[in-house]
Amino acid sequence: MASRVALKTKSKGAKGGAKPADERSAVKFLKEWSTWTIKKAKVITHYGFIPMVIIIGMSSEPKPSISQLLSPI
Structure with a gap:
């Protein structure tokens, strides 16, 4: 399995708009x-x-007929 790298970001409160966690989810x-x-x-x-x-x-x-449909010829 491939490993995943988690990046942590710092948020600057509610002024920035949508939270990064909401965007990631x-x-x-x-x-x-x-x-x-x-x-x-x-x-x-x-x-x-x-x-x-x-x-x-x-x-x-x-x-x-159904046999004509199913036959390969």
């Missing part, structure tokens, strides 16, 4: 959410691609 939340979304999208794509091809193939003209 927002960035961390965004990274976690995007990672979770990408993982779910990979699973959906993996299990949904073949059924999608079959459904699109069955609704095209001329109507092929």
